[in-house]
Amino acid sequence: MRKTRMAASAAACLLALSSLTACANDAAGSASDSGNGSGGKGEHVKIMVGGLDKVIYLPAMLTQRLGFFGAEGLDVQLLSEPAGVQAETALVSGQVQGAVGFYDHTLDLQVKGKSVESVVQFSHAPGEVEVVSQKTAGTITSPKDFKGKKLGVTGLGSSTDFLTKYLAVKNGVNVSDFTPVAVGAGPTFISALQKGSIDGGMTTDPTVATILQKKAGRILLDMRTPEGSQQALGGPYPSSSLYMQTDWVNSHKDTVQKLVNAFVKTLTWMSTHSASEIAAKMPADYSQGDRTLYAEAIKSTLPMFTKDGVMPAGGPETVEKVLKAFNPSIKNAKVDLAKTYTTEFAEKSAG
Known part of the structure; x- marks a missing residue:
């Protein structure tokens, strides 16, 4: 399903951004080492x-x-930002050619006049978990109790922000009735939970595994599986993906195909290897000193991933329903879902 969109400029140099450069060097170093x-x-x-x-x-x-990546003849530089909304910003500003983040950003960007599409879909569930602190576990037993609470998200405008707002609205709580707090992930999220800066929040593994190990909080809603996504959101929720500006995709089809080939190989590899085997391939510092806990975090999240990189049937419709529930700009706009993703490259890779 190939569609076209507005153009964006070629990638600009990121060397002036020291934090991104450090991340790039770390990523490249980890791979080459x-x-x-x-x-x-x-x-x-x-x-x-x-x-x-x-x-x-x-x-x-x-x-x-x-x-x-190398096997496909590509030299891929991986950069990192704390939240998906920041990855989105880097993409639309032309700093990078691709972003790995949630598919829902493609809908949000379309109504803002930006043409972006998912070219390979990593998942059919969010992989997100709503946790509550030990102190508030007795008073927050469902999203109905979000009113008056401070809820952590990775960043304002991020997918965790989107999903938190949907869960609130779905359960009768207005988005103005609670306070979203940008706390990132990992140690910053956990610290905010322990100090009471937030009453709960949405995050992913390995942060979830660490929270449970430290007994810093409890799970309220688990969306790491298709079943959890169905229960919380009413259908499959395609989340993590590689999305790119449509104009760049159309003018670099060979490169995009190679990228998708590489990712589909990985998804297939993941489906035939254990969490421990996957953990062993990752950089040592990702486990934060506890390889067993890291492997458990991967095991808990593995059900969210697709095996072929193809957009799950009904997924875009679920995402649109979620965003329309609380996002005024999308609620009152016509979204052309067919232009938010393509299965062209993943189907060729899997075929």
Whole structure:
């Protein structure tokens, strides 16, 4: 399903952004140190990830570590930002050619006049978990209790922000009745939960696994499986994906096909290997000193991933329903879902 959209400029240099440069060097170093990187040879592509160490975006670094980018003749530079909304910003500003983040950003961007599409779909469930602090576990027993609460999200305008607002509205709580707090993920999220800066929040593994190990909070809603997505959101919810500006896709089809080939190889590899085997391929620092806990985090999240990178049937409609429930700009706009994704490249890879 191929569609066209408005154009964006070619990628600009990120060297002036020191934090991104550091992340890029870390990513490239991790890949080359393992001998599985692309080795700096081939066509150069920059991809911004909304959190390289998040398990929901694991295919990005795993593809690098397995050497699949290099095998396709690509030199892929992986960059990292704490939240998907920041990865989106890097993409639309032309700083990178691709973004690994939630598919829902493509709908949000379309109504803002930006033409962006998912070219390979990593997942059919959000992989997100709503947790509540130990202190508030007795008073927050469902999203109906969000009123008056401070709820953590990775960033304002992020997919965790979107999903939190939907869960509130679905359960009779207005978005103005609670306070979203941008706390990132990992140590910053956990610290906010422990200090009472937030009463609960939405996050992913490995943060979830650490929260449970530290007994810093409890799970309220688990959307790491298709079943959990169905229960909370009413259908499959395609989340983590590689999305790119449509104009760039149309003018670089060979490169996009190679990228998708690499990612589909990874998704297939993941479906035939254990969580421990996957964990062993990732950078050592991703486990934060506890490889067993990290493997458990991967095991809990594995059900969210597709095996072929193809958009799940009915998924875009679920995402549109969720966004229309609370987002005024989308609620009152006509979204052309067919222009928010393509299955052209993934079907060729899987075929």
